[in-house]
Amino acid sequence: MTQAYLIGGGIGSLASAAHLIRDGGFKGSEIHILEAAGINGGSMDGSGSPAQDYVIRGGRMFNFSYLCTYELLGFIPSLTDPSKTVLQEFESFNAENKTHAQARLVRGGQIVANTDRMGFDAHDRLDMAQIVGSSEVALGRKRIDECFQPHFFETNFWLMWCTMFAFQPWHSAVEFKRYLHRFMHEFPRINTLAGVDRSPYNQYDSVILPIETWLRAQGVNFRQACVVEDIQFKPTPGEVTAERLLLREQGQAKALAVNPGDLVFMTNGSMTAAASIGSHEQAPPLNTEKTPEWALWEKIARNRRDFGTPGTFCDHVDESFWESFTVTCRDPLFLQLIEDFSGNSAGTGALVTLADSNWLMSFVIAKQPHFINQPADIQVFWGYGLFPNRPGNFVAKPMGECSGAEILQELLGHLRLREHEDKVLKTCRCVPVKLPYITAEFLLREAHDRPAVVPAGSTNFAFVSQFCEQPKDVVFTVEYSVRAAQAAVYTLLRLNKKSPEVYNATTDPSVMLDALKTFMR
Structure with missing residues (x-):
């Protein structure tokens, strides 16, 4: 009986399991998800209860161009109405809750007017045209700030683009170029984010929980506290065949044989690995330990060029x-x-970016409730800072050294609401989270640093994560992991099926015309 072993319980593995069942004819009982933590979902998380503080490590946006993700959600039943799919639930929610930010940028305690004007000068436009038209080979290991003049990083466009997608000036110009091609259709509405789809609740409750519930109903085996420490491969040159998994499950060392015909899918690396959670009273520590997601990748990639270069992403x-x-x-x-x-009422706005914040802090108020178990008298919102090592404007210390209360003080200062500080600090609790690898996928890299989804010569092994290579698509999206999962299943099972083509906005003349008009504003 053929078995499939999926290392990691994030969206890549969950999507792989779903497609193995729907497209590959697998029974749920033939699929085993091996997760080191006590809960599945990986970076798509959300936790807490009315009696405790809620915590969301990161936010994920959705978009009509996420063709693979929406295909997946199109066959997963909704938890609230089994006659509907999760995709139908998304569509209904977004039809009823239109996004149109009226305070996309704030400076000096005032909403910035005319954010529909990008703020480019002639040199910025020339640089933008050049990077859009450059090949990835020509860009190589260039940083974004090596492709633009300093003025570019003061424009409305950069402030809105970098906070929407979490780019830093030192990140890869290649990844920036891919985003320009992938999301050029969003240029004319980047100041309102009207093109962003939202999930009805946080992404764990809205996406992970329905998929996991459906997989469990199919009989999929979920094995928690199961750390895969090594993968032994067949020592045949030019062939990639996993033969044995060495793991520690519930503290017990085990060896799991991978028999002929079995499949192994691995989530290599993690953007939320080693995340540390602080509290309203205390700043979180910075944790840079190599967690199982990184340690296993480093171990199997040692002396193997075809498995990528994990240090490129986890050593910086x-x-x-x-x-x-x-x-x-x-x-x-x-x-x-x-x-x-x-x-904006809750759920109708988008990211509010404090343009003069030393931390470049942004926050977003989602539709309430944001958690399935959230009572009506509790509200939850999320934010982040791109420069946590800089001192604050109102709190004279780096964000990384601040307690949750001090982060709230900084936010109140920027919004010119400090007269309400006493009551807000008594009735609201802020939980900060340090994320050491959150934008590791954007770091400078060579073409071979990310392994192929299915390495050359592979008979039974694939990578499904943000750290495998998929030409044209963009990392730091749910879509990237789901696309990898589809490619892995279709390739290893030799199915006569392909994922939808990556949406490329630059191939649509009307999109390009609208983008050009936006560039000139």
Whole structure:
């Protein structure tokens, strides 16, 4: 009986399992998801309860161009209405809750007017045209700030683009170029984010939980506290065949034979690995330990060029680290103040970026409730800072050294709401999270640093993550992991099926015309 072993319980593995069942004819009982943690979902998380503080490490946006993701959600039943799919649930929610930010940028405590103007000068436009038209080979290991003049990083466009996607000036110009091609259709509405789809709840409750529930109903085996420490491969030159998994399950060392015909899917690396959670009273520590997701990749890639170069992504924490925060409000005052300031009720706005924040802090108020178990008298919102090592404007210390209360003080200062500080700090609790590898996938790299989804010569082994190579598509998206999962299943099973082509906005003349008009504003 053919078995499939999926290392990691994130969206890549869950999507792989779903497609093995739907497209590959696997029974659920033939699929085993091996997850080191006690919960599945990987980087698509959300936790907490009314009695505790809620925590969301990161946020994920959705878009109509996520063809693979929406195909997956199109056959997963909704948890609230089994007659509907999760995709139909998404569509209904977004039809009823239109996004149109009225306070995309804030400076000096005031909403920045005319954010529909990108702020480019002639040199910026020339540089943009050049990077859009350059090949990835020509860009090589260039940083974004090697492709533009300093003025570019002061434009409205950069402030909105970099906070929407979490780019830093030192990140890869190749990844920036891919995003320009992939999301050029969003240029004309980048100041309102009207093209962004939202999930009804946080991404764990809205995406992970329905998929996991469906997989469990199919009989998929979920093995928690199961750390795969090594993979032994057949020592045949030019062939990639996994033969044995060495693991530690519930603390017990085990060896699991991979028999002929069995498949192995591996999530290599993790953007939320080693995340450390602080509290309202205490800043989180910076944890740079090599967690199982990174340690296993490093072990199997040693002396193997075809398995990529994990150190390219996990050995530069100073360039991949930022900090997020989740605020739990037990009084409606703070949310009401923000709604009054922004002109957006909860769920109708988008990222509010504090353009003059030393931390480059942004936050977003989602439709409430944001958790399935969230009572009506509690509100939750999320934010993050791209520069946590810089001192604050109102709190004279780096964000990374701040407690949740101090982050709230900084936010209140930027919104000119410090007269409400005492009540807000008493009724709201802020939980900061340090994320050492959160933008590791954007770091400078060579073409071979990310392995192929299915390495050359592979008979039974594939990578499904943000750190495998998929030409044209963009990392740091749910779509990237789901596309990898589809490619792995279709290739290893030799199915006569392909994923949809990567959406490329630059091939649509009307999109390009609208983008050109935006460039000239």
